[in-house]
Amino acid sequence: MNIAYERYKELLCRLADVQYSIAILNWDLETYMPPKGAESRAQQISTLSGIAHNLSTSEELGDLLFKLESDTSLDEIQQKNIYHSLKSYRLNKKYSQAFVEELSRAISEAFQAWQKAKETNNFSLYAPKLEKLVRLKREECTIIGFTGHPYDALLDQYEPGALTADLSILFADVRSQLVAFVKQIAAQPQNEDGFMFLHYDKQKQWDFGLELLTQMGYDFEAGRQDISSHPFTTNFGPKDVRVTTRIAEDNLNEMIWSCIHEGGHALYEQGLPYSEYGLPSGEYISLGIHESQSRLWENNVGRNLPYWKHNLARLKEFFPEPLKNVQPEAFFKAINKVRPSLIRTNADELTYHFHILIRFEIEKALIEGSIEVKDLPALWNSKYKEYLGLDVPSDSQGVLQDIHWSHGSFGYFPTYSLGSFYAAQFYNKAVQEIPTLELEIEKGNMKPLLNWLREHIHRHGKRYTAEELCQHICGEKLNFKYFMNYAQKKYGELYKLEKIVKKA
Amino acid sequence: MNIAYERYKELLCRLADVQYSIAILNWDLETYMPPKGAESRAQQISTLSGIAHNLSTSEELGDLLFKLESDTSLDEIQQKNIYHSLKSYRLNKKYSQAFVEELSRAISEAFQAWQKAKETNNFSLYAPKLEKLVRLKREECTIIGFTGHPYDALLDQYEPGALTADLSILFADVRSQLVAFVKQIAAQPQNEDGFMFLHYDKQKQWDFGLELLTQMGYDFEAGRQDISSHPFTTNFGPKDVRVTTRIAEDNLNEMIWSCIHEGGHALYEQGLPYSEYGLPSGEYISLGIHESQSRLWENNVGRNLPYWKHNLARLKEFFPEPLKNVQPEAFFKAINKVRPSLIRTNADELTYHFHILIRFEIEKALIEGSIEVKDLPALWNSKYKEYLGLDVPSDSQGVLQDIHWSHGSFGYFPTYSLGSFYAAQFYNKAVQEIPTLELEIEKGNMKPLLNWLREHIHRHGKRYTAEELCQHICGEKLNFKYFMNYAQKKYGELYKLEKIVKKA
Missing domain, CATH: 1.20.58 (Methane Monooxygenase Hydroxylase; Chain G, domain 1)
Structure with missing residues (x-):
């Protein structure tokens, strides 16, 4: 010993x-x-x-x-x-005590100012506090140290090893390929999803959500679901991993996607080795890999046809009336509407990445000092026009929409996109290795997928870096083409696009 | 400063x-x-x-x-x-680190052994662990130090200032006066309470319980109620004071008395001064005074006629069927049945004190070393025969019934009786000072009582000892006669006792 x-x-x-x-x-x-x-x-x-x-x-x-x-x-x-x-x-x-305290105060002030600014649609209330916070975050980059871009120092706290240079290339691909692809989709007639917004009883939604979690393999002996205003997953060790959800009676999407998404996060935590409690070998790798687990279940599994070929029948038992004429194919279309929108958290799985792209570009520029806080609203609005084709009607629905910056969380946003891209790549590999995977999903059997994730990802804790893990599983590092392939195949069919763009 | x-x-x-x-x-x-x-x-x-x-x-x-x-x-x-x-x-x-760890281990072992012993009705599984624990508790008395009886050292942790000598006198009164009085009652015909054990829907009981708490003045913005297997009150500062309850659909008593009892505890905590967070001046005086607050609401208020003159009508709105022919007077009788029973936690408010008396006598003897653990079952059973007239059919329903000793909590039990006796004395004073108190209760107005408790007890934190507080409020220290007077008046009427015994 x-x-x-x-x-x-x-x-x-x-x-x-x-x-x-x-x-x-x-x-x-x-x-x-x-x-x-x-x-x-x-x-x-x-x-x-x-x-x-x-x-x-x-x-x-x-x-x-x-x-x-x-x-x-x-x-x-x-x-x-x-x-x-x-x-x-x-x-x-x-970190010196003095710096930690100054940062903590600045965050507290920025958060309060942000709340007021958002409520009253008045960016100027927030600007001076955010300026101070950005100054401190830039100072933090120096404290932490970096060799390439100062933003690397912040990224590393959420996505160890991630580099601004690599992300810049990645997001350039997002911009060039995804913008064009979404424009193609936008030119097509829109799919019908009105039935998702009829009346859906809260308790029944709750019960259905619990069934979905159980089906995924979530262990209710080692976790529970509750209601909160923003869904999240938390854990107190791998044997007490809790999820929350929210339920809107006039929008079936809220509960379904939060349940599956948080369920995906929770399965990762429940799959970490209990014997390694408290050690890096018992902890998740990075936020990007964590998000890959939630996105994989939410999008690659949950927003796919096989999943609903099985689960729609059960959903219809809960809600026979609003869904009476809805077939799995129609449901599949309804849950995969692509349409540029102003608010990140409501975005579809494609245009979502424009929201992240914009935040990445802005954060990088703020941290390197090439733009100033006062430039933010105009810059934000011009980018939303450029990438999403949208006019931003107010800062509350624009630059003030997210909590992250007011919490000092610069470098966090990119992990959301990384999660989706890793998810596409991992899922592609899982399907390759388990040819019957989607047939099993169609039978409601998620075990093969969960076992695969447990075997290749969950049980390892921090044994591999994100890049090593990807290499280990897929034989190559993160490659955006898997996401584009997934998107082109799925949305090409959904929107009957004549020619599938292949650039990756 | x-x-x-x-x-x-x-x-x-x-x-x-x-x-x-x-x-x-x-x-x-x-x-x-x-x-x-x-x-x-x-x-x-x-x-x-x-x-x-x-x-x-x-x-x-x-x-x-x-x-x-x-x-x-x-x-x-x-x-x-x-x-x-x-x-x-x-x-x-x-306390040395070594002693704390040894005690902690002994408690853990005793607790596990107790669970098994109770389950299998086998005291001998528990005896050696309890022996060790008693030995350590006796050692603890020496560590803490004492001038009179070694048990004083343990008592002081729950009821600062309480002395074995004083409690011996008090419990001698309990024995002499209450035993005789309960025998008088036992000779009378029993009151009808069968309707308390019909079917009472869980959710409706829950809703009614919340109304009772609200009526008492419990602040749900600074607390909440949940379900647990054993009801309790806990707090995380005076602005987050939580209660739990349990509900039996075939016994209306469970929820009603746990709600009011825990509500009484919670009102004390919510009434402590928030500005004194963390300081003795922001903390409760003793377990006895804490219990006085729960017992006052539970017994002096809740098991009294004025309370149900107001609240029965509302209860009948929830449960019209099982309570259809029940009048406040009949309800008052039903909730005040006096009948010796084996299990402390199910006891009525009079025979309850025999259970405590027995535990006090045994604890005192164990700690002074005049009896040994192996003597416990026989001693327990003989005392239950003597004070309650009952044959104990098994150790599980006898000496193994309570968790306290397995947790090392010697000196805790007496605070339950102290609570009731303080409650009677305080309530007597409150009625004297507010002649309309019970008329207000009959109108469902608990404010005068709560204000009185806030003014005289809650807001002071640990400013006074229990004895000083009692002196301060009542002009004399704890006096058992107030409890006996209360009991004789209430049960004399309830059981139509011809001659009211006055000895106090």
Whole structure:
């Protein structure tokens, strides 16, 4: 037994216990907390966060990590754990107390200003706070350090190893290929989806959603679903992984896509090895890979015909009236309408990436200092015109729509697109390796897919980087062509496009 | 501004943040946690408990407290805070890491053994673990220190200032007066309560319970009710005070009494001063005083006629069928049946105290070493025969019924009786001071009572000890005669007793 390694594991479990406790406090805050509890809760979370920070930067942990870094008796997984922990440790140590507090204050102020600005459609209320926050985030890039673009430093916190240069190439492909493709679609007659907006009883939707989660393989003994205003997945270890959903009685889409999407996230967490609790080997790789799991289930599985060939019949048992004349093919069309729209979170799976593209371009420019906060509304609006062909009627529906920047989360958005692109590539591989995959889905049997994901992705924790994982599974790194192929095949048929554009 | 005092406040708020976080984790564990989450949750709670212990015994806190102890510039409330904090600090410092761990292990083992022993009705499975635990609790008495009886050391943790000698006198009164009185009642014909056990729909009971809580003045913006297998109240500061209930469709009593009882606890917590978060001045006095608040609402208010003169009509709207011929007077009789029974938690408000009396006598003897664990079943059964006139058919329904000892909670039980006795004395005073109190209750107006409790009890936090509070409110210390007077008046009428015994 390696005493130093055992002690390192103890310290990491302790840290995870505190971090998961914070997650429990946050889960409760979003689901059940009574309104007057908010102030004390913020304080409780802040105190636990401070404790977690102290644990993550303790001298004892540092000494152990430096010692274990050169311990050649460790096996591969142990060495990777030390690598990741040391990286986190060094990163955490770079932040001075003063900087953390200043950033935390700036975020708090920016968030409050953003809420007011969005409510009153007044960007100028937000601008000075956002300016300060951008200045601090740029300072943070220097604190963290970078070799290429300063934005790399921020990206790395969400998508370790991601580089601005690579993403610029990727998003150039998105722009050139997807913009053209969506224009082709826009020229076609639109599919009918009015029946999705009839009356759908809340409780019945809830029950159907639980069935979908169960069918996916979500373990309700190790998780639960609740209602929150914004759906999310959280976990307190791999044996307590919770999802939330929201239900609109006049829009069947809300519940269905949030259930499947969060279910996909949750299956990843439930599939992480419990024996590695608190260690990097028990944690997800990156936000992009996490998102690949939600998007794969949501889009590649859930917005596909085989899924509804099986599940529509059950849905019709819940809602015989509004769906009485709807066949799986019509349902498939209705859930795959492509239409440029203003709000990212309501976008279809193709135009969604224009929203991300725009945010990526803006973030990159803000962080490198080539644009200023005051330029944002005009820039935003011109990009929405250029990529989506839309006039933005107000900043509330434009540059103020997302919470992310007010939270200081620069570098987060690109992981949404990465998730979809990884999902397409992984799903393509899964279908190749399991030729009967979609036939099984058509029978309501999701096990082959889940087993494949468990085997190739979930169980590995952070053993591979995102790039290594992709290489390991697909024999090549992330390649946008799989997403374009998927899009062209699916939407080419759905919209009867005469000529399928192939550029990738 | 007193810098040392401000820093002391900061440290105590920090400690409270961690302690309330533990409470949140426990609340979730009892209400919503999926079963497989139990193992990690136990670990998370244990880690936070260790952190709380470290904070509560930190050198910085100690130095501040010793300094502030002699700071004459502090006002009365500040001085009391320092007094209480120093007492806790000194107590916490007495425990060695080794003892805490040994005790914690012994409790864990005793608890598991108790569960099995109760399930299989086999006291011998539990006996050796309980023996070890009793040995450690006796050792704990020495660690804590005591001047009179060793049991004083344990009592003080639940009911600061309570002494075995005083409780012995009190419970001697209980025995002499209440045993005789209950025998008088037992000789009378029993009241009819069959309608309480018809079918009562769960959701309707739930809705009615929420109305009762609202009527009491429970603030649902600063709390919520959920379901758990054992009803409890918990809080994460005075602005997030939660209750749980349980509902049996074949027994209307379950929900009604748990709702009102927990509501009484919760009103106390919601009435503590928010500005004193984390400080003794923001905390409840003792378990006995806490219980006085639940018992006052449950028994003195809820099991009284004026309450049902108002609320029965509403209850009948929920349940017209099973209650169709029931008048308030008949309902009042049904909810006040006195009948000796085996299980403490199902006991009526009079015979309940025999259950406590028995536990008090046994605990005292165990801790002083005059009896041994192996004597427990026979002793238990003989006391149930003596005080309640019952033969105990099995240890599962006898000495194994309560969880408390397996948790190491010796000294806890007496606070249940203290709660009822304080409640009777406080309620008597409230009626004296507000002559229209019961008329208002009969109108469904609980405000005068709640205001009185807020004014005299809730807002003071730990400003007074239990004894001082009672003196302050009633002009005398705890006096059992108020409970006996209440019992004799109420049950004398209910059971048409010819001669009301007056001994107190």
